Amino acid sequence: MSAPTLPPVRTQSDRRRPGTPRRSESSAPVTVRGLRVAYGEHVVLDGVDLDLHPGETVALLGASGSGKSTLMKSLTGFAPVTAGSVRVAGFDVTAARGRDLRRLRAEVGQVFQQFNLIPRLSVLTNVLTGALHSAGPLNLVGGFSGEHRKLAMHYLDRVGIAHKATEPARSLSGGQQQRVAIARALMQQPSVLLADEPVASLDPRLADSVLDLVRGIAAEYRIPALVSLHVLPLALRHSDRVVGLRRGRMLVSAPTSELDDARLLPLYDHEDDGDDDLD
Numbered sequence: 001m002s003a004p005t006l007p008p009v010r011t012q013s014d015r016r017r018p019g020t021p022r023r024s025e026s027s028a029p030v031t032v033r034g035l036r037v038a039y040g041e042h043v044v045l046d047g048v049d050l051d052l053h054p055g056e057t058v059a060l061l062g063a064s065g066s067g068k069s070t071l072m073k074s075l076t077g078f079a080p081v082t083a084g085s086v087r088v089a090g091f092d093v094t095a096a097r098g099r100d101l102r103r104l105r106a107e108v109g110q111v112f113q114q115f116n117l118i119p120r121l122s123v124l125t126n127v128l129t130g131a132l133h134s135a136g137p138l139n140l141v142g143g144f145s146g147e148h149r150k151l152a153m154h155y156l157d158r159v160g161i162a163h164k165a166t167e168p169a170r171s172l173s174g175g176q177q178q179r180v181a182i183a184r185a186l187m188q189q190p191s192v193l194l195a196d197e198p199v200a201s202l203d204p205r206l207a208d209s210v211l212d213l214v215r216g217i218a219a220e221y222r223i224p225a226l227v228s229l230h231v232l233p234l235a236l237r238h239s240d241r242v243v244g245l246r247r248g249r250m251l252v253s254a255p256t257s258e259l260d261d262a263r264l265l266p267l268y269d270h271e272d273d274g275d276d277d278l279d
């Protein structure tokens, strides 16, 4: 896709409006330090440090229950953080409330395993819903501006699915639906992309093409992508860096080029099953 000549529907200066006290000066879009998250007595993340840099794709690995989804929720203020700091797009996530929290969440594009599209609405309208954070009060069918529609078509083109724009989302295959979900996330013009098991419902060929797309988008738009995965070869093929959690602690943080299956398998060591509380 050539460089877009697109309407500035939501600009960097909109996001960087001065006067909100809880913005940080950090250059990395995501900076996590000493993160601890606990559900009651159950500590599920402890001592987690993470930096995400513009343009990189980071694979997030770990056994079921190791804390991958919780780490992602921590980046949007949906996890009970009990210690440490989380900064995303300049916002202090643990301190953000009300309007700041909404603005922070608008900075984070998210993609999920189940796509979460509205089945009866057209592909284009589904993508437009990504702009609801910035478009102000409107209705889903007729309320978006021509500029928003142009931008949505641009992103649909970028994910290779513009020819399906008028079809209902439910008529698309899983791989196509995930592409629509990616376009919807881009509609937010996010500072960070989070993808929680984005290919778990897709066959291996589609999984490769969707992860290829995510990595290409991160690089092209200079935003970091954090992608949780359960399949090691996919992580090794489609990331610049790997972060691995084991029972809530970071066991691996390294460039993908330095890793192989043998380095990653300890993440899935289940010898402690039945005693997975960090306390």
Ligand SMILES: Nc1ncnc2c1ncn2[C@@H]1O[C@H](COP(=O)(O)OP(=O)(O)OP(=O)(O)O)[C@@H](O)[C@H]1O
Pocket (backbone or CB within 6 Å): 039, 042, 044, 062, 063, 064, 065, 066, 067, 068, 069, 070, 071
């Ligand atoms: N809302 C919650 N209340 C209580 N405990 C929770 C809650 N959400 C997650 N947990 C617990 O936190 C731990 C980490 O869960 P999390 O979903 O982050 O793991 P995960 O690595 O994403 O797992 P999976 O790969 O299966 O999705 C688990 O023990 C889980 O039971």
